[in-house]
Amino acid sequence: MEKIVAQGLLYDFYGELLTEHQRRVYEDVVFNDMSLSEIAEEQGISRQGVHDLVKRCDKILSGYEEKLKLVEKFNQTKKMVEEIKELAGQYKKDGDRSLIDRIEAISEEIGKL
Amino acid sequence: MEKIVAQGLLYDFYGELLTEHQRRVYEDVVFNDMSLSEIAEEQGISRQGVHDLVKRCDKILSGYEEKLKLVEKFNQTKKMVEEIKELAGQYKKDGDRSLIDRIEAISEEIGKL
Structure with a gap:
């Protein structure tokens, strides 16, 4: 499988x-x-x-x-984007502002890939 | 150039x-x-x-x-991630909750690419 x-x-x-x-x-x-x-x-x-x-x-x-190594690179990006999605969802629940900083940081990291 | x-x-x-x-x-x-x-x-x-x-x-x-078409696909993703970064930055300034929904939506879209 x-x-x-x-x-x-x-x-x-x-x-x-x-x-x-x-x-x-x-x-x-x-x-x-x-x-x-x-x-x-x-x-x-x-x-x-x-x-x-x-x-x-x-x-x-x-x-x-x-x-x-493009599959590898794409998978890496997808995983990070998935994390952004989760952080946004979590933020909507608990309002912890540090989650927004984390979203910014991850999106910046992806930009550098 | x-x-x-x-x-x-x-x-x-x-x-x-x-x-x-x-x-x-x-x-x-x-x-x-x-x-x-x-x-x-x-x-x-x-x-x-x-x-x-x-x-x-x-x-x-x-x-x-x-x-x-992998350059095209990558560029598309990068543009969307750049948008996420901007939305997070903007949210930190004006606290408009709809920006978080937009971040969630974009990250979901990227996941489908």
Whole structure:
């Protein structure tokens, strides 16, 4: 399950760098939850061919992330923005002004990423 | 000047996908503000060679952005985070509670990007 999530994320970022054929097969595996046999039949290739293609796509996508680290950077930003949202919600409850300073500080930190 | 900024941004995101040689020359042009003649001498290639290399790098980097749109996505996020920072600062001045709602809303929007 976790693997599928990681594959989905990498695909969201770098999927456009795959060929159309690779994308089609990869999407069937990762997003459409199809079995290798089903895809093999649909695409007119062997089951082993589907398996190899998926492994190759995994390698290509991970290779881009290794170089660019954009998924990592985005996740970092999202986590900080999520924190801002929570702080704003908390402030509305307890009115602690230091939460506003914290929101300012986090947004400034994100600006520097 | 604006071109240099755009080149710098694209390079920040996708520069790792260039070869080391391309990176070295491209950095000299875009970040070190060196002249084509200086770089040509330093790298032992012709002035025209430097010119062609830079054009080719521009094309490669723009090609990645055209497909992935990650600079665009990042800029969008940064603009929204900048807005959060301003709203927090403004809230500290005038205490208008609706600004906190706005901060919450923007951070939620970013989470959906």
